[in-house]
Amino acid sequence: MKPTLSSLLLAATLMGSGLGIAQAADTTPAAQLAHWSAQAGSPGNAARGQSFFNAQHGGEWSCASCHGTPPTKDGKHANTGKVIPPLAPAFNAKAFTDTAKVDKWFKRNCNDVLSRECSAVEKADVLAYLNSLK
Numbered sequence: 475m476k477p478t479l480s481s482l483l484l485a486a487t488l489m490g491s492g493l494g495i496a497q498a499a500d501t502t503p504a505a506q507l508a509h510w511s512a513q514a515g516s517p518g519n520a521a522r523g524q525s526f527f528n529a530q531h532g533g534e535w536s537c538a539s540c541h542g543t544p545p546t547k548d549g550k551h552a553n554t555g556k557v558i559p560p561l562a563p564a565f566n567a568k569a570f571t572d573t574a575k576v577d578k579w580f581k582r583n584c585n586d587v588l589s590r591e592c593s594a595v596e597k598a599d600v601l602a603y604l605n606s607l608k
Contacts, residue, residue, distance in 0.1 A: 503563035503570040507601040513594035523603030526596055531588045537600070544607055562607035570601070 501509075511517045527537040527545070541549040545561035560566040570576055584592035592600070 499568075499571045501571055501573045501576070503601065503605050506570045506573075506576055507598065507605055510594050510598035510601055514598045516595070516598075518598030518600075518602030520599070520602040520606040523599035523601070527600055527603055533587060533589060535587050537583065537587055545604065546607055562604050564608050569604070 507518055527541075528543055530536045535552055538545070539552045540558055541561045546565045547560055549558040549561070550556070551558060559568070561569055563569040580597055581591055584590065584596075
């Protein structure tokens with residue numbers, strides 16, 4: 475039987491997803507929490523994550539400066555005024571579902587807040603906090 479174009483496209487898509495190519499909705503908030511908890515060597519701690527999220531770390535901004543506290547409603551970028559969808563997954567179905575975006579925004583936002591990348595422990599803690607919001 476000769477393969478059809480649609481079957482070839484489906485096969486290519488499935489193969490691509492197995493090669494670690496990040497695609498929209500390639501992960502879940504729970505999977506992100508599990509990943510960063512494993513990297514940290516301990517489960518994320520929601521209470522520590524909440525403290526981290528709301529604190530300034532020697533700079534002008536905290537995570538809450540743009541995302542709000544709690545981050546269950548639209549936020550607003552402190553500099554540009556751009557609207558930011560809710561960060562808590564229970565209030566935004568797209569939050570933490572694209573690995574490439576998660577990595578990009580953790581790197582960018584941690585640099586803004588900490589002037590460095592967040593550690594695996596910090597990421598796990600923040601994700602535990604965000605996942606706990608209902």
